[in-house]
Amino acid sequence: MAHDLHAHTNRSDGSHDPADLVQYAGHLGVDVLAITDHDTMAGVAEAADAGRAAGIRVVPGVELSIKVPHGSMHLLGYFAEPSPDPLLGMLAGLRATRILRAREMVDRLNGLGVTIDWNDLVDEASGAVLGRPHIAEALIRAGHVDTRKEAFDLYLAEGRPAYVRSEGLDVEDGVALVAESGGAPVLAHPSTLGLDAAHLSPFVGRLARAGLIGIEVHRPEHTPDQFAGYGALARTYGLIPSGGSDYHRPSSPHHPGATGDPPLPDDTVDRLLARALG
Ligand code: AMP
Ligand code: FE
Numbered sequence: 242m243a244h245d246l247h248a249h250t251n252r253s254d255g256s257h258d259p260a261d262l263v264q265y266a267g268h269l270g271v272d273v274l275a276i277t278d279h280d281t282m283a284g285v286a287e288a289a290d291a292g293r294a295a296g297i298r299v300v301p302g303v304e305l306s307i308k309v310p311h312g313s314m315h316l317l318g319y320f321a322e323p324s325p326d327p328l329l330g331m332l333a334g335l336r337a338t339r340i341l342r343a344r345e346m347v348d349r350l351n352g353l354g355v356t357i358d359w360n361d362l363v364d365e366a367s368g369a370v371l372g373r374p375h376i377a378e379a380l381i382r383a384g385h386v387d388t389r390k391e392a393f394d395l396y397l398a399e400g401r402p403a404y405v406r407s408e409g410l411d412v413e414d415g416v417a418l419v420a421e422s423g424g425a426p427v428l429a430h431p432s433t434l435g436l437d438a439a440h441l442s443p444f445v446g447r448l449a450r451a452g453l454i455g456i457e458v459h460r461p462e463h464t465p466d467q468f469a470g471y472g473a474l475a476r477t478y479g480l481i482p483s484g485g486s487d488y489h490r491p492s493s494p495h496h497p498g499a500t501g502d503p504p505l506p507d508d509t510v511d512r513l514l515a516r517a518l519g
């Protein structure tokens with residue numbers, strides 16, 4: 242059996258209903274699954290129900306957008322309960338800024354003559370937290386690109402003409418919000434910070450002083466060098482090495498339960514929650 246502490250549903254930019262995701266993960270041998278949607282915990286309750294029926298432990302989680310000057314930072318939070326306070330109240334504001342950001346990206350595309358319809362985008366997202374993948378899908382539907390990758394490469398990736406930097410919580414505020422809500426703050430995919438080793442280490446030190454408890458080390462796309470480097474950072478700053486598949490949809494490169502080599506140790510979530518609650 243496998244533990245996977247990073248997965249998305251269609252409450253943000255994944256494609257599966259929460260219950261469907263849990264069932265799919267179960268079929269792949271996952272017995273502990275954290276639901277970590279972007280800036281929402283709306284999928285947690287439904288996933289937890291499905292988990293109870295299927296004998297899978299569902300861990301309430303979230304993946305928060307954090308404001309950084311370069312690259313992108315996502316902060317995972319893991320909780321013992323499905324509706325942590327005050328975090329839940331703060332998420333509405335984050336989602337509102339995501340709507341404004343998506344609107345600005347659509348305006349930029351339209352300014353480039355790459356027209357997509359805002360109402361089509363919103364309708365297709367059916368209430369999900371809006372992200373760049375939804376805009377990529379709208380670009381495909383409108384016939385401007387053939388694939389999501391092309392949408393990011395041409396328009397949506399950092400440095401491309403329709404890219405708008407993600408707003409979000411300030412670094413220390415994000416870590417503190419998860420901790421104050423009784424959760425374990427964990428740095429997601431450290432590579433997307435875009436920092437070289439000399440700059441990453443002091444930044445992770447700053448996060449650790451703010452209350453960070455874990456860092457993603459076990460991810461399927463990590464090279465042996467990345468695994469070793471992030472593992473060394475975890476030891477340096479007393480962080481718990483965590484990880485998961487970051488599964489979004491059937492076309493994703495890695496599916497639930499894929500957490501790299503070596504895989505995520507089975508005691509990880511209990512260690513994270515024990516530190517958070519201790
Ligand atoms: P956002 O949170 O709106 O900035 O969108 C980030 C999400 O877009 C990530 O969680 C991925 O799901 C997806 N993403 C980021 N970069 C790419 C890329 N180059 N190709 C395809 N999907 C991407
Ligand atoms: Fe995503």
Ligand code: FE
Pocket residue numbers: 304315429430
């Ligand atoms: Fe992320």
Ligand code: ZN
Pocket residue numbers: 247248249277304487
């Ligand atoms: Zn993710």
